[in-house]
Amino acid sequence: MTTEELENSSLLGKTVSQLETVMEAIGEPAYRARQVYKWIHHHNVDRFEEMTNIPKALRQTLAERFRIKTLELVYRQVSTDGTEKYLWRLPDGRNIESVLIPESRRNTICISSQAGCSLGCKFCATGTMGLLRNLTAGEIVEQVLQIKKLSPHRITNVVFMGMGEPFVNYQRSVQASRILGDPEGVAIATKRITFSTSGIVPKIYQFTDDALPFGLAISLHAPNQKLREELMPIASKFPLDELMKSVAYYTRAKKRNRVTFEYILLEGINDSPADARALLRLLAPYRCKLNLIPCNENPLGFRAPSPERMEKFFSVLLDAPFTVTLRKNRGEDITAACGQLAVEVGREEKVRFIRI
Template identity: 40%
Template sequence: MNKTNLKDLSLEGLQKLVIDYGQPSYRARQLAEWLFQKDAATFEDMLNLPATLREALEKKHTVDRLRQLKRLVSSEGTTRKYLFELSDGNTVESVLMQHDYGASVCVSTQVGCRMGCALCASTLGGWVRNLTPGEIYEQVLAIRRNQGRGVQRIVIMGTGEPLDNLNHTLVFVRNITADYGLGISTRRITLSTCGLVPKIKELAASGLGITLAVSLHAPDDDLRNRIVPVNRRYPLAELIPACAEYIKQTGRRVTFEYALIRGVNDAPEQAKALAALVRGLNCHVNLIPVNTVQERGAKPPGASTVRWFQELLETRGIPVTVRREMGADINAACGQLRAVDLRNTAATSSPSPGMSSNRVPSPKSSPPEPVRKEPVRKEPARKEPVRKEPVRKEPVRKKSSRKGPSRKGPS
């Protein structure tokens, strides 16, 4: 008999469950606290529940925990990447990032991804399945257990498209923000999407008011169609108004993520087009020098390109920051650690039917990896003042015209 994981249920689901077992509804909150806050490993640990209820739960339900396969720690010590095994043998990855303001955990919502974005490692193994609410929540609990400290922020931008698994993602968010859960404020939760317009509208209507981040990556449909294929279904003419409506309904600022790819989307005219696209919105642009993914062919631009791209946005009134690189040495970007794991087993397994082979569009010059000169910002010619040293004239010693007395010898 397949047992159900109680961490997959909402409080309402737990209330129905305990009532079915002949218990008063308040037992559901006690049970929820053990599952989502106290992190009980077994039903025996749930000491304030009646023994009869614990025994009944044990027979038909579980409190599954993820098994940690790998943990990588970055050289700077601020980032940890985890590879977890699920109960069915699939793997999923999560990231812990330490900041001055506390710890952020980046969670995955799917095993693989079917969006096919050209710069992302998440789609390399194809889409396998959605994660359950409990599997998403357990990533946070597992990392909290590992580091022995609390978690202050949640970033839903690991492997998978959260809005492609919206129902389970919403259950996770409601549980982790509740007083029977970790009580994390919705203002400290960010969800990243590639732009599923109908689901953005559903998220706005949910009333949760979490921060929305949109993976934009291009200022026009032609280029975005190639980098983010879902744009063919939901073009910018639909996406940007959906973001404006999200801002209106939630009162929250939207973040537009823009991965800078050398020779593809980092030109001055593209910075100007991006500014024009988002002008007037309560938004923020997050520039991300693209992570190098072996199978994708994307390379980040030089530091000077990133700097003047940022300045072009700033001078047009667009709030912008450049994301600080964290964990590059441990494959901390979405899907990279799982992709490495998949590569290691590729020789003995056949590709997933949903595997994406989409690559980043070639740079605008013909060689596969062109040597691109970074644009030089012309600074106004600054002439160093020439310091004129005063000409020191040596005083000319004039010979005296006065004739001294002639010395006559004796006559």
């Protein structure tokens, strides 16, 4: 099944105007579109028969022709630190994942925008899969809707940091985010929805020009072009200086918005005090925030630096003119690093259950 065929078969992830077209095609008045839209995205119903203000005949017609939810939960794992990992099977048999990270003041879901990824970052398990396909807007939104029902935590933040590069699947990721941030849709505050990109420069310009109300994070992971190119092949296409120009364009246009830089600390690779000093020089001119993320030990052989080494790295950045946060490892016992679970399942259909 292609992404387009899947799009046509489900009403989840369709905008009100796309639903109006559906209603028109089956001879129904346009106002039904908004009702159906709200039932699916705001009230999070699974079946057409739950839509009590829709005439029975229309509910039957819709049920015969369309689906609502299409992701099958393969399993849900809960880490000893509370991180929840979800593995979903798509209608065409592929697997994707989402992760919920509960914290004291917010609960963030990392969602996937693609099955697999074509960008091949060296530290990322998803990158070893190649791109299998783009997700539909519905499949992106549905990760949040299903987790809303399955998790005891109230979702406050959404970040495109699961499998895939959202700017390679730009239109669908944007459409999904609009529905997620719509008060009549999933109703998550738009400023709490963040696009995380590995640095697709033309799309950073487009994202800025489209004046979208969502946040922007850059997966940086190296303080210079040479190392970045070694870790992230996309950097040879969009070099670091071009990337930083596009970031400056974004921060100038979005006067109140800071950009977030994500930096995975990889032992012996990008974690020296010299790397920290180079990072400080690189980011100092920008209105930004830096998230340092210790690498979860992964099957590709990367691991986090020792606490002493991380401390040294962090201490170089203490006087930085921007906020620096050092995240705790989360969900290490359930392989909660980017793309790790789906790859494990893809290989052997077997995982360790922690607690369900």
